[in-house]
Amino acid sequence: MTVHQADTETKDPPQRQQRSLRRRLKTLSTTDKVVLGLMVGIPTLIEACLIWLPSLASIGLSFGRWDGIGSPTNIKGAGVANYTYIFTNYPAFWPAVLHNLIWLIFLAVIATPLGVLLAVLLDRKIRFSRIYQSIFFLPVMLSLALIGIIWQLIYSGDNGLIDSLLGIAGKPQSIDFFGDKSINLWAALIAQTWRHAGYVMILYLAGLKGVDASLKEAAALDGATAWQTFTRIVFPVMKPINTVVIVITIIEALRAFDLVYIINAGTNGLELLSSLVVQNLQGEGQDLGVGSAIATVLLVVSLVPIVIYLSRTFRKDRVE
Incomplete structure (x- = not known):
């Protein structure tokens, strides 16, 4: 190994790790890729459904008015009125x-x-x-x-x-x-x-x-x-x-x-x-x-x- 190669590998470990990871992924069989995809995808989907989507819905609802009765279509737009209220009058x-x-x-x-x-x-x-x-x-x-x-x-x-x-x-x-x-x-x-x-x-x-x-x-x-x-x-x-x-x-x-x-x-x-x-x-x-x-x-x-x-x-x- 030349000095230049050793110096490059010393200064660039993250890129080397990424290349190594890509090589390993290429060697995986189709079954392994499916299993890996399920192991990563299912927890991500569950977290998205139970945490991030409700969080985004809550953010959207913060710009409206709704008493929780009836369909969500009854939500009325309020702009930043809710934020103005909690910061100044609540x-x-x-x-x-x-x-x-x-x-x-x-x-x-x-x-x-x-x-x-x-x-x-x-x-x-x-x-x-x-x-x-x-x-x-x-x-x-x-x-x-x-x-x-x-x-x-x-x-x-x-x-x-x-x-x-x-x-x-x-x-x-x-x-x-x-x-x-x-x-x-x-x-x-x-x-x-x-x-x-x-x-x-x-x-x-x-x-x-x-x-x-x-x-x-x-x-x-x-x-x-x-x-x-x-x-x-x-x-x-x-x-x-x-x-x-x-x-x-x-x-x-x-x-x-x-x-x-x-x-x-x-x-x-x-x-x-x-x-x-x-x-x-x-x-x-x-x-x-x-x-x-x-x-x-x-x-x-x-x-x-x-x-x-x-x-x-x-x-x-x-x-x-």
């Missing part, structure tokens, strides 16, 4: 935006660092670390609806765990964490943290296992403390994990719904954008146009971190 919209923002900040500042801390502690090969991992990861396997029910039993003012331990359950001075408008958002965030921290812990545990041990040893020889080693060497090395966690945290804050809906249907201080969507799509006075407009705003905001993550990932693949 009293619950901006409080819901603020609550979603608080949700995001709380997950980013409290829940995510807690997950990182758990991962670092469990990565030190302490005794019974597998048991601790299972305990902290257990909430991740539960649905947020079930988590809401569990924390209702903890927070209830009549016979909840906390008030019972304080000896005030069922008494006038009992604390109804989910019923009190001034504290129910923070109570719900603690319940969300219980789940989110375990998810972040598992992601960072996987990342820590992939860090080259020689880097830590070199830092120790240079006299770096454990904190300096983690912040200046280990954490930057886990940049892909950091990006994934950031995206997941943003999406979790935007799509929060199950928990608050179980608590009080997203009312009385727990208004979120997702709960406003449901409130406008069902019940008395439903307005599918307004609900669809809020859902579209939520979709656009949710796509921002996803697009940024995918663009960074694909750019990295091209460079490599």
